[in-house]
Amino acid sequence: MLPGVPGILRVDRGLDPAIASAAVSPEFIKEALRNVRYPGFSRDIVSFGLVKGVTHENGVLRVHIEVATKDPKVPEQIFKDCHAILDALPDVGTVKVEIEVKEPQGAQGGGSEAVQGKSSIPGVKRIIAVASGKGGVGKSTVAGNLAVALARTGAKVGVCDCDLYGPSVAQMFGSHEKPMANEKDEIIPIEAHGLKLMSMGFLLEDRSPVIVRGPMATRYTQQFLRQVAWGDLDYLILDLPPGTGDIQLTIVQTVAVDGAVIVTTPQEMALIDARKAVSMFAKVNVPILGLVENMAWFECDHGQRYYLFGEGGGVREAQELGVPLLAQIPIDAQTRERGDAGTPVALIPAAEHPVSAAFHQIAANLRERVPAR
Structure with a gap:
Protein backbone atom coordinates (compact mmCIF):
# COMPACT_ATOMS: atom_id res chain seq x y z
CA MET A 1 0.00 0.00 0.00
CA LEU A 2 1.51 3.32 -1.03
CA PRO A 3 1.98 6.05 1.60
CA GLY A 4 -0.52 8.88 1.20
CA VAL A 5 -3.29 6.55 -0.03
CA PRO A 6 -5.90 5.59 2.59
CA GLY A 7 -5.13 2.11 3.85
CA ILE A 8 -2.52 0.32 5.90
CA LEU A 9 1.21 0.86 5.48
CA ARG A 10 2.98 -2.17 6.94
CA VAL A 11 6.69 -2.86 7.00
CA ASP A 12 8.21 -5.35 9.45
CA ARG A 13 11.67 -5.25 10.87
CA GLY A 14 13.13 -5.68 14.32
CA LEU A 15 15.03 -7.78 16.77
CA ASP A 16 15.20 -11.56 17.25
CA PRO A 17 11.84 -12.68 18.74
CA ALA A 18 13.75 -14.97 21.07
CA ILE A 19 14.83 -12.00 23.18
CA ALA A 20 11.36 -10.48 23.34
CA SER A 21 9.83 -10.11 26.77
CA ALA A 22 6.19 -9.98 27.87
CA ALA A 23 7.22 -7.37 30.43
CA VAL A 24 7.07 -4.65 27.76
CA SER A 25 3.80 -2.89 28.58
CA PRO A 26 1.69 -0.65 26.30
CA GLU A 27 2.24 2.20 28.75
CA PHE A 28 6.01 1.79 28.45
CA ILE A 29 5.81 1.82 24.65
CA LYS A 30 3.54 4.88 24.56
CA GLU A 31 5.91 6.72 26.85
CA ALA A 32 8.76 5.93 24.45
CA LEU A 33 6.67 7.14 21.51
CA ARG A 34 6.30 10.55 23.15
CA ASN A 35 9.70 11.21 21.60
CA VAL A 36 8.15 11.04 18.11
CA ARG A 37 6.98 14.46 16.97
CA TYR A 38 4.30 15.11 14.39
CA PRO A 39 6.30 16.36 11.36
CA GLY A 40 6.56 20.14 11.39
CA PHE A 41 5.25 20.54 14.96
CA SER A 42 6.61 20.42 18.48
CA ARG A 43 3.98 18.08 19.90
CA ASP A 44 4.28 14.28 19.97
CA ILE A 45 2.04 11.71 18.29
CA VAL A 46 0.83 10.24 21.59
CA SER A 47 -0.54 13.48 23.02
CA PHE A 48 -2.29 14.14 19.71
CA GLY A 49 -4.05 10.78 20.00
CA LEU A 50 -2.56 9.24 16.87
CA VAL A 51 -1.45 6.04 18.63
CA LYS A 52 -4.58 3.87 18.58
CA GLY A 53 -3.22 0.57 19.84
CA VAL A 54 -0.17 -1.16 21.29
CA THR A 55 0.17 -4.93 21.78
CA HIS A 56 3.12 -7.13 22.70
CA GLU A 57 2.53 -10.85 22.26
CA ASN A 58 4.76 -13.81 21.40
CA GLY A 59 7.77 -11.59 20.88
CA VAL A 60 6.01 -9.25 18.46
CA LEU A 61 5.37 -5.58 19.26
CA ARG A 62 2.55 -4.07 17.17
CA VAL A 63 1.83 -0.35 17.14
CA HIS A 64 -1.23 0.92 15.29
CA ILE A 65 -1.23 4.61 14.30
CA GLU A 66 -3.90 6.61 12.45
CA VAL A 67 -2.94 9.75 10.50
CA ALA A 68 -5.30 11.99 8.53
CA THR A 69 -3.24 13.66 5.81
CA LYS A 70 -2.79 13.91 2.05
CA ASP A 71 0.96 14.47 2.38
CA PRO A 72 2.75 11.10 1.91
CA LYS A 73 5.83 12.46 3.68
CA VAL A 74 3.97 12.69 7.00
CA PRO A 75 3.32 8.94 7.55
CA GLU A 76 6.74 8.10 6.10
CA GLN A 77 8.48 10.33 8.62
CA ILE A 78 6.37 9.07 11.53
CA PHE A 79 7.12 5.49 10.48
CA LYS A 80 10.87 6.10 10.39
CA ASP A 81 10.88 7.97 13.71
CA CYS A 82 8.84 5.26 15.43
CA HIS A 83 11.27 2.56 14.34
CA ALA A 84 14.25 4.67 15.36
CA ILE A 85 12.82 4.74 18.90
CA LEU A 86 11.33 1.26 19.19
CA ASP A 87 14.11 -0.74 17.53
CA ALA A 88 16.53 0.59 20.13
CA LEU A 89 14.47 -0.63 23.10
CA PRO A 90 15.57 -3.85 24.84
CA ASP A 91 13.43 -6.99 24.83
CA VAL A 92 10.73 -5.78 22.42
CA GLY A 93 11.28 -8.48 19.82
CA THR A 94 10.01 -7.87 16.30
CA VAL A 95 8.63 -4.38 15.78
CA LYS A 96 5.65 -3.89 13.47
CA VAL A 97 4.47 -0.32 12.98
CA GLU A 98 1.12 -0.10 11.19
CA ILE A 99 0.11 3.34 9.93
CA GLU A 100 -3.44 3.80 8.71
CA VAL A 101 -3.62 6.81 6.41
CA LYS A 102 -7.06 8.42 6.25
CA GLU A 103 -8.50 11.20 4.15
CA PRO A 104 -8.54 14.46 6.12
CA GLN A 105 -12.01 15.62 7.11
CA GLY A 106 -13.57 17.29 4.09
CA ALA A 107 -10.47 16.79 1.97
CA GLN A 108 -12.34 15.58 -1.09
CA GLY A 109 -12.34 18.20 -3.79
CA GLY A 110 -9.56 20.38 -2.39
Whole structure:
Protein backbone atom coordinates (compact mmCIF):
# COMPACT_ATOMS: atom_id res chain seq x y z
CA MET A 1 0.00 0.00 0.00
CA LEU A 2 1.51 3.32 -1.03
CA PRO A 3 1.98 6.05 1.60
CA GLY A 4 -0.52 8.88 1.20
CA VAL A 5 -3.29 6.55 -0.03
CA PRO A 6 -5.90 5.59 2.59
CA GLY A 7 -5.13 2.11 3.85
CA ILE A 8 -2.52 0.32 5.90
CA LEU A 9 1.21 0.86 5.48
CA ARG A 10 2.98 -2.17 6.94
CA VAL A 11 6.69 -2.86 7.00
CA ASP A 12 8.21 -5.35 9.45
CA ARG A 13 11.67 -5.25 10.87
CA GLY A 14 13.13 -5.68 14.32
CA LEU A 15 15.03 -7.78 16.77
CA ASP A 16 15.20 -11.56 17.25
CA PRO A 17 11.84 -12.68 18.74
CA ALA A 18 13.75 -14.97 21.07
CA ILE A 19 14.83 -12.00 23.18
CA ALA A 20 11.36 -10.48 23.34
CA SER A 21 9.83 -10.11 26.77
CA ALA A 22 6.19 -9.98 27.87
CA ALA A 23 7.22 -7.37 30.43
CA VAL A 24 7.07 -4.65 27.76
CA SER A 25 3.80 -2.89 28.58
CA PRO A 26 1.69 -0.65 26.30
CA GLU A 27 2.24 2.20 28.75
CA PHE A 28 6.01 1.79 28.45
CA ILE A 29 5.81 1.82 24.65
CA LYS A 30 3.54 4.88 24.56
CA GLU A 31 5.91 6.72 26.85
CA ALA A 32 8.76 5.93 24.45
CA LEU A 33 6.67 7.14 21.51
CA ARG A 34 6.30 10.55 23.15
CA ASN A 35 9.70 11.21 21.60
CA VAL A 36 8.15 11.04 18.11
CA ARG A 37 6.98 14.46 16.97
CA TYR A 38 4.30 15.11 14.39
CA PRO A 39 6.30 16.36 11.36
CA GLY A 40 6.56 20.14 11.39
CA PHE A 41 5.25 20.54 14.96
CA SER A 42 6.61 20.42 18.48
CA ARG A 43 3.98 18.08 19.90
CA ASP A 44 4.28 14.28 19.97
CA ILE A 45 2.04 11.71 18.29
CA VAL A 46 0.83 10.24 21.59
CA SER A 47 -0.54 13.48 23.02
CA PHE A 48 -2.29 14.14 19.71
CA GLY A 49 -4.05 10.78 20.00
CA LEU A 50 -2.56 9.24 16.87
CA VAL A 51 -1.45 6.04 18.63
CA LYS A 52 -4.58 3.87 18.58
CA GLY A 53 -3.22 0.57 19.84
CA VAL A 54 -0.17 -1.16 21.29
CA THR A 55 0.17 -4.93 21.78
CA HIS A 56 3.12 -7.13 22.70
CA GLU A 57 2.53 -10.85 22.26
CA ASN A 58 4.76 -13.81 21.40
CA GLY A 59 7.77 -11.59 20.88
CA VAL A 60 6.01 -9.25 18.46
CA LEU A 61 5.37 -5.58 19.26
CA ARG A 62 2.55 -4.07 17.17
CA VAL A 63 1.83 -0.35 17.14
CA HIS A 64 -1.23 0.92 15.29
CA ILE A 65 -1.23 4.61 14.30
CA GLU A 66 -3.90 6.61 12.45
CA VAL A 67 -2.94 9.75 10.50
CA ALA A 68 -5.30 11.99 8.53
CA THR A 69 -3.24 13.66 5.81
CA LYS A 70 -2.79 13.91 2.05
CA ASP A 71 0.96 14.47 2.38
CA PRO A 72 2.75 11.10 1.91
CA LYS A 73 5.83 12.46 3.68
CA VAL A 74 3.97 12.69 7.00
CA PRO A 75 3.32 8.94 7.55
CA GLU A 76 6.74 8.10 6.10
CA GLN A 77 8.48 10.33 8.62
CA ILE A 78 6.37 9.07 11.53
CA PHE A 79 7.12 5.49 10.48
CA LYS A 80 10.87 6.10 10.39
CA ASP A 81 10.88 7.97 13.71
CA CYS A 82 8.84 5.26 15.43
CA HIS A 83 11.27 2.56 14.34
CA ALA A 84 14.25 4.67 15.36
CA ILE A 85 12.82 4.74 18.90
CA LEU A 86 11.33 1.26 19.19
CA ASP A 87 14.11 -0.74 17.53
CA ALA A 88 16.53 0.59 20.13
CA LEU A 89 14.47 -0.63 23.10
CA PRO A 90 15.57 -3.85 24.84
CA ASP A 91 13.43 -6.99 24.83
CA VAL A 92 10.73 -5.78 22.42
CA GLY A 93 11.28 -8.48 19.82
CA THR A 94 10.01 -7.87 16.30
CA VAL A 95 8.63 -4.38 15.78
CA LYS A 96 5.65 -3.89 13.47
CA VAL A 97 4.47 -0.32 12.98
CA GLU A 98 1.12 -0.10 11.19
CA ILE A 99 0.11 3.34 9.93
CA GLU A 100 -3.44 3.80 8.71
CA VAL A 101 -3.62 6.81 6.41
CA LYS A 102 -7.06 8.42 6.25
CA GLU A 103 -8.50 11.20 4.15
CA PRO A 104 -8.54 14.46 6.12
CA GLN A 105 -12.01 15.62 7.11
CA GLY A 106 -13.57 17.29 4.09
CA ALA A 107 -10.47 16.79 1.97
CA GLN A 108 -12.34 15.58 -1.09
CA GLY A 109 -12.34 18.20 -3.79
CA GLY A 110 -9.56 20.38 -2.39
CA GLY A 111 -9.41 24.14 -2.11
CA SER A 112 -12.00 26.17 -0.25
CA GLU A 113 -14.64 23.54 -0.97
CA ALA A 114 -12.64 21.00 1.03
CA VAL A 115 -14.25 22.06 4.29
CA GLN A 116 -17.74 22.86 3.03
CA GLY A 117 -20.27 21.91 5.68
CA LYS A 118 -17.56 20.45 7.93
CA SER A 119 -17.23 23.18 10.59
CA SER A 120 -17.60 21.76 14.07
CA ILE A 121 -18.70 25.16 15.42
CA PRO A 122 -22.50 25.41 15.20
CA GLY A 123 -23.67 28.49 13.31
CA VAL A 124 -20.24 29.47 11.99
CA LYS A 125 -20.10 29.39 8.19
CA ARG A 126 -16.46 30.22 7.48
CA ILE A 127 -13.30 30.04 9.58
CA ILE A 128 -10.23 32.04 8.54
CA ALA A 129 -6.94 31.83 10.42
CA VAL A 130 -4.55 34.78 10.53
CA ALA A 131 -1.06 33.49 11.24
CA SER A 132 2.61 34.32 11.20
CA GLY A 133 5.73 32.34 11.81
CA LYS A 134 7.30 35.19 13.78
CA GLY A 135 6.03 37.39 16.59
CA GLY A 136 5.93 41.17 16.34
CA VAL A 137 4.95 41.41 12.68
CA GLY A 138 1.49 42.88 13.36
CA LYS A 139 -0.56 39.72 13.01
CA SER A 140 -3.15 40.77 15.61
CA THR A 141 -3.45 44.21 14.03
CA VAL A 142 -4.18 42.58 10.69
CA ALA A 143 -6.62 40.08 12.23
CA GLY A 144 -8.55 42.75 14.11
CA ASN A 145 -8.79 45.20 11.24
CA LEU A 146 -9.66 42.46 8.76
CA ALA A 147 -12.53 41.43 11.02
CA VAL A 148 -13.78 45.02 11.22
CA ALA A 149 -13.54 45.43 7.45
CA LEU A 150 -15.46 42.18 6.87
CA ALA A 151 -18.17 43.35 9.28
CA ARG A 152 -18.44 46.64 7.38
CA THR A 153 -19.46 44.64 4.30
CA GLY A 154 -22.53 43.47 6.17
CA ALA A 155 -21.16 40.12 7.31
CA LYS A 156 -21.60 38.78 10.83
CA VAL A 157 -18.08 38.41 12.18
CA GLY A 158 -16.39 37.06 15.31
CA VAL A 159 -12.77 37.12 16.46
CA CYS A 160 -11.24 34.32 18.54
CA ASP A 161 -7.91 35.32 20.08
CA CYS A 162 -6.01 32.03 20.14
CA ASP A 163 -2.80 33.65 21.37
CA LEU A 164 -3.16 32.58 24.99
CA TYR A 165 0.24 33.86 26.10
CA GLY A 166 0.06 37.28 24.45
CA PRO A 167 -3.65 38.13 24.02
CA SER A 168 -4.30 41.53 22.44
CA VAL A 169 -7.90 41.49 21.19
CA ALA A 170 -9.32 42.98 24.41
CA GLN A 171 -7.03 46.00 24.17
CA MET A 172 -7.42 46.35 20.41
CA PHE A 173 -11.22 46.48 20.64
CA GLY A 174 -11.30 48.63 23.78
CA SER A 175 -13.22 46.25 26.01
CA HIS A 176 -12.35 44.87 29.43
CA GLU A 177 -15.66 43.19 30.24
CA LYS A 178 -15.69 39.79 31.88
CA PRO A 179 -17.52 37.09 29.90
CA MET A 180 -20.59 35.46 31.42
CA ALA A 181 -22.06 31.99 30.86
CA ASN A 182 -25.48 31.07 29.51
CA GLU A 183 -27.88 28.35 30.70
CA LYS A 184 -25.99 25.79 28.59
CA ASP A 185 -22.77 26.63 30.44
CA GLU A 186 -21.36 28.19 27.25
CA ILE A 187 -19.23 31.34 27.37
CA ILE A 188 -21.04 34.38 26.01
CA PRO A 189 -18.61 36.33 23.78
CA ILE A 190 -17.97 40.02 24.37
CA GLU A 191 -19.41 42.37 21.74
CA ALA A 192 -17.64 45.50 20.52
CA HIS A 193 -17.85 47.52 17.28
CA GLY A 194 -20.45 45.07 15.98
CA LEU A 195 -18.21 41.99 16.40
CA LYS A 196 -18.27 39.04 18.78
CA LEU A 197 -14.98 38.57 20.61
CA MET A 198 -13.30 35.97 22.80
CA SER A 199 -9.83 36.32 24.27
CA MET A 200 -7.85 35.26 27.30
CA GLY A 201 -7.42 39.01 27.79
CA PHE A 202 -11.05 39.20 28.96
CA LEU A 203 -10.40 36.62 31.67
CA LEU A 204 -7.19 38.04 33.16
CA GLU A 205 -6.04 41.19 34.84
CA ASP A 206 -3.72 43.36 32.75
CA ARG A 207 -0.55 42.17 34.48
CA SER A 208 -1.51 38.54 34.96
CA PRO A 209 0.57 36.12 32.86
CA VAL A 210 -0.75 32.86 31.41
CA ILE A 211 1.45 30.06 32.73
CA VAL A 212 0.23 26.79 31.25
CA ARG A 213 1.87 23.86 29.52
CA GLY A 214 0.92 22.34 26.18
CA PRO A 215 -2.00 20.10 27.25
CA MET A 216 -3.70 22.90 29.20
CA ALA A 217 -3.15 25.35 26.33
CA THR A 218 -4.80 22.81 24.06
CA ARG A 219 -7.77 22.56 26.42
CA TYR A 220 -8.24 26.35 26.58
CA THR A 221 -8.04 26.60 22.80
CA GLN A 222 -10.67 23.92 22.32
CA GLN A 223 -12.95 25.66 24.83
CA PHE A 224 -12.61 28.99 23.00
CA LEU A 225 -13.59 27.31 19.75
CA ARG A 226 -16.32 24.91 20.82
CA GLN A 227 -17.65 26.14 24.17
CA VAL A 228 -18.32 29.75 23.24
CA ALA A 229 -21.84 30.72 22.16
CA TRP A 230 -20.77 32.28 18.86
CA GLY A 231 -24.28 32.13 17.40
CA ASP A 232 -24.74 32.70 13.67
CA LEU A 233 -21.55 34.05 12.08
CA ASP A 234 -20.55 34.43 8.46
CA TYR A 235 -16.86 34.55 9.43
CA LEU A 236 -14.88 33.62 12.50
CA ILE A 237 -11.38 35.10 12.40
CA LEU A 238 -8.78 33.16 14.39
CA ASP A 239 -5.87 35.28 15.64
CA LEU A 240 -3.20 32.59 16.02
CA PRO A 241 -0.07 32.83 18.15
CA PRO A 242 3.26 33.12 16.35
CA GLY A 243 5.08 29.96 15.38
CA THR A 244 3.98 26.45 14.39
CA GLY A 245 3.32 24.77 17.70
CA ASP A 246 0.70 22.96 19.73
CA ILE A 247 -2.08 25.55 19.49
CA GLN A 248 -1.91 25.71 15.69
CA LEU A 249 -2.17 21.95 15.28
CA THR A 250 -4.92 21.77 17.90
CA ILE A 251 -6.96 24.28 15.90
CA VAL A 252 -6.71 22.48 12.57
CA GLN A 253 -7.58 19.18 14.26
CA THR A 254 -10.52 20.71 16.15
CA VAL A 255 -12.27 22.66 13.40
CA ALA A 256 -12.27 22.77 9.62
CA VAL A 257 -10.37 25.93 8.66
CA ASP A 258 -11.36 27.41 5.29
CA GLY A 259 -8.05 29.14 4.73
CA ALA A 260 -5.14 31.03 6.25
CA VAL A 261 -3.79 34.54 5.81
CA ILE A 262 -0.05 34.79 6.46
CA VAL A 263 1.35 38.06 7.86
CA THR A 264 5.01 39.01 7.50
CA THR A 265 7.29 42.00 7.39
CA PRO A 266 9.66 42.53 4.45
CA GLN A 267 12.96 41.45 6.05
CA GLU A 268 14.38 37.97 5.52
CA MET A 269 14.27 37.08 9.22
CA ALA A 270 10.47 37.35 9.16
CA LEU A 271 10.12 35.69 5.76
CA ILE A 272 12.00 32.60 6.96
CA ASP A 273 9.35 32.02 9.62
CA ALA A 274 6.51 32.91 7.25
CA ARG A 275 7.65 30.06 4.99
CA LYS A 276 7.43 27.70 7.96
CA ALA A 277 3.85 28.81 8.61
CA VAL A 278 2.95 28.21 4.97
CA SER A 279 4.56 24.75 5.11
CA MET A 280 2.67 23.92 8.31
CA PHE A 281 -0.72 24.71 6.76
CA ALA A 282 0.21 22.71 3.67
CA LYS A 283 0.87 19.66 5.84
CA VAL A 284 -2.60 19.86 7.38
CA ASN A 285 -4.39 20.67 4.10
CA VAL A 286 -5.41 24.26 4.89
CA PRO A 287 -5.29 26.49 1.77
CA ILE A 288 -3.28 29.72 1.89
CA LEU A 289 -5.57 32.60 0.98
CA GLY A 290 -2.74 35.07 0.63
CA LEU A 291 0.11 36.96 2.21
CA VAL A 292 0.02 40.41 3.84
CA GLU A 293 3.24 42.42 3.95
CA ASN A 294 2.98 44.59 7.05
CA MET A 295 5.26 47.53 7.93
CA ALA A 296 6.15 47.70 4.25
CA TRP A 297 7.45 51.28 4.45
CA PHE A 298 7.25 54.53 6.39
CA GLU A 299 6.10 57.63 4.52
CA CYS A 300 7.11 61.07 5.76
CA ASP A 301 4.88 64.13 5.60
CA HIS A 302 6.68 65.29 2.44
CA GLY A 303 5.85 62.01 0.67
CA GLN A 304 9.23 60.27 0.80
CA ARG A 305 9.02 56.54 1.53
CA TYR A 306 11.61 54.82 3.70
CA TYR A 307 11.83 51.03 3.59
CA LEU A 308 12.94 50.43 7.17
CA PHE A 309 12.71 46.62 6.98
CA GLY A 310 13.75 46.20 3.36
CA GLU A 311 11.82 46.69 0.15
CA GLY A 312 9.45 44.24 -1.50
CA GLY A 313 10.27 41.12 0.51
CA GLY A 314 6.63 40.15 0.85
CA VAL A 315 6.01 40.74 -2.86
CA ARG A 316 8.83 38.43 -3.88
CA GLU A 317 7.84 35.81 -1.30
CA ALA A 318 4.23 35.72 -2.50
CA GLN A 319 5.46 35.18 -6.06
CA GLU A 320 7.81 32.38 -5.00
CA LEU A 321 5.13 30.66 -2.92
CA GLY A 322 2.53 31.09 -5.65
CA VAL A 323 0.00 32.77 -3.35
CA PRO A 324 -1.76 36.15 -3.71
CA LEU A 325 -0.24 39.26 -2.17
CA LEU A 326 -3.31 40.64 -0.41
CA ALA A 327 -1.84 44.00 0.60
CA GLN A 328 1.19 46.02 1.61
CA ILE A 329 0.46 47.85 4.87
CA PRO A 330 2.75 50.80 5.71
CA ILE A 331 3.94 51.82 9.16
CA ASP A 332 1.33 54.33 10.23
CA ALA A 333 1.07 56.30 13.48
CA GLN A 334 -2.71 56.51 13.42
CA THR A 335 -3.03 52.74 12.98
CA ARG A 336 -0.95 52.26 16.12
CA GLU A 337 -2.79 54.97 18.06
CA ARG A 338 -6.22 53.62 17.23
CA GLY A 339 -5.15 50.08 18.06
CA ASP A 340 -4.00 51.23 21.50
CA ALA A 341 -7.24 53.17 21.98
CA GLY A 342 -9.49 50.22 21.08
CA THR A 343 -10.82 51.74 17.86
CA PRO A 344 -9.24 49.85 14.95
CA VAL A 345 -8.24 51.95 11.95
CA ALA A 346 -10.58 49.97 9.67
CA LEU A 347 -13.49 51.75 11.41
CA ILE A 348 -12.48 54.84 9.41
CA PRO A 349 -14.20 54.95 6.00
CA ALA A 350 -11.89 53.53 3.34
CA ALA A 351 -11.94 56.76 1.35
CA GLU A 352 -10.55 58.71 4.30
CA HIS A 353 -7.50 56.63 5.23
CA PRO A 354 -5.12 54.58 3.05
CA VAL A 355 -4.50 51.86 5.66
CA SER A 356 -8.21 51.44 6.24
CA ALA A 357 -8.64 51.22 2.47
CA ALA A 358 -6.04 48.43 2.34
CA PHE A 359 -7.88 46.38 4.97
CA HIS A 360 -11.21 46.89 3.21
CA GLN A 361 -9.60 45.70 -0.03
CA ILE A 362 -8.34 42.55 1.74
CA ALA A 363 -11.85 41.95 3.08
CA ALA A 364 -13.38 42.34 -0.39
CA ASN A 365 -10.80 39.93 -1.80
CA LEU A 366 -11.49 37.31 0.86
CA ARG A 367 -15.26 37.62 0.52
CA GLU A 368 -14.82 36.81 -3.16
CA ARG A 369 -12.39 33.93 -2.50
CA VAL A 370 -14.28 32.52 0.49
CA PRO A 371 -17.92 33.65 0.20
CA ALA A 372 -20.15 33.20 3.21
CA ARG A 373 -22.52 30.35 2.49
